Amino acid sequence: MTYILAIFRSRAQAIDCNVRLKSMGIASELINTPKEANIGCGLSIKLPHTQAERARTIILRAKYSAFFGFFVMQNTYGRIQLGKWG
Numbered sequence: 001m002t003y004i005l006a007i008f009r010s011r012a013q014a015i016d017c018n019v020r021l022k023s024m025g026i027a028s029e030l031i032n033t034p035k036e037a038n039i040g041c042g043l044s045i046k047l048p049h050t051q052a053e054r055a056r057t058i059i060l061r062a063k064y065s066a067f068f069g070f071f072v073m074q075n076t077y078g079r080i081q082l083g084k085w086g
Contacts, residue, residue: 003073004052004085006045006059007033010066014043017059017067024058026051036082039068046073056086 008014014030021028026047033042047055056070070085 001075002049003075004047004049004055005031005033005037005071005073005082006047006055007037007039007042007068007071008044008064008066009039009042009068010064011043013064013066014045017062017064018045020062021045021047021055021058024054026055026058028055034073034080034082036080037068037071042068052085 008017018028018030029046031044031046033039033044059067071082072085074081
């Protein structure tokens with residue numbers, strides 16, 4: 001399955017962003033940032049691919065200082081692969 005991750009360095013900002021996205025009707029989910037991202041501990045927002053463009057607009061307009069970037073996450077047979085998105 002393929003998802004888009006919005007990765008944050010701040011737990012508080014990730015939580016705030018997730019609440020914002022949900023209030024705007026986006027099916028987002030807060031997850032621990034996968035170790036494959038190599039940014040230490042943090043939280044990420046998992047987004048369905050179908051709502052990623054709308055979520056991107058909302059996140060970038062909010063100008064979160066701890067926002068790290070967007071990544072494509074593929075989980076194939078229990079193995080996670082990450083790549084830069086957009």
